[in-house]
Amino acid sequence: MDEAMVASLRDYERSNLDERHKVAMRLVDAFILEFGKVPPELALEAHAIFNDAELREIGLTVFTCSTNKILVSLGVDDPENIEAVMGVRIHEDFYPPWP
Numbered sequence: 001m002d003e004a005m006v007a008s009l010r011d012y013e014r015s016n017l018d019e020r021h022k023v024a025m026r027l028v029d030a031f032i033l034e035f036g037k038v039p040p041e042l043a044l045e046a047h048a049i050f051n052d053a054e055l056r057e058i059g060l061t062v063f064t065c066s067t068n069k070i071l072v073s074l075g076v077d078d079p080e081n082i083e084a085v086m087g088v089r090i091h092e093d094f095y096p097p098w099p
Contacts, residue, residue, distance in 0.1 A: 023049050024058055031062045 008015035012025045023046055030038040038046075046055060 020049050027055075027058055028062055031059065032066060 005017070008017055009025065012022055015022075017025075023042075026042055027038065027046055030036070030042060050058070
């Protein structure tokens with residue numbers, strides 16, 4: 001991902017991004033802006049482009065990143081004890097274990 005790609009995300013529908021990236025962004029928008037209500041036609045389109053593992057990865061990434069915003073705003077984002085505070089385990093790829 002380069003700076004031009006990041007800049008194109010603001011208006012991704014009219015960008016030069018390929019359709020795969022645009023569908024991923026539509027999913028992110030549905031997850032966040034529509035509270036997880038993915039329109040049936042978008043779900044069909046996503047299944048035609050992504051395999052199940054890729055769809056899970058998109059969902060997990062959105063969940064982790066959006067949950068982090070809540071945790072930061074509440075001041076409970078310390079990865080050292082996040083599992084004890086929130087009762088969920090955050091994937092180590094996002095929060096590497098403490099030494």
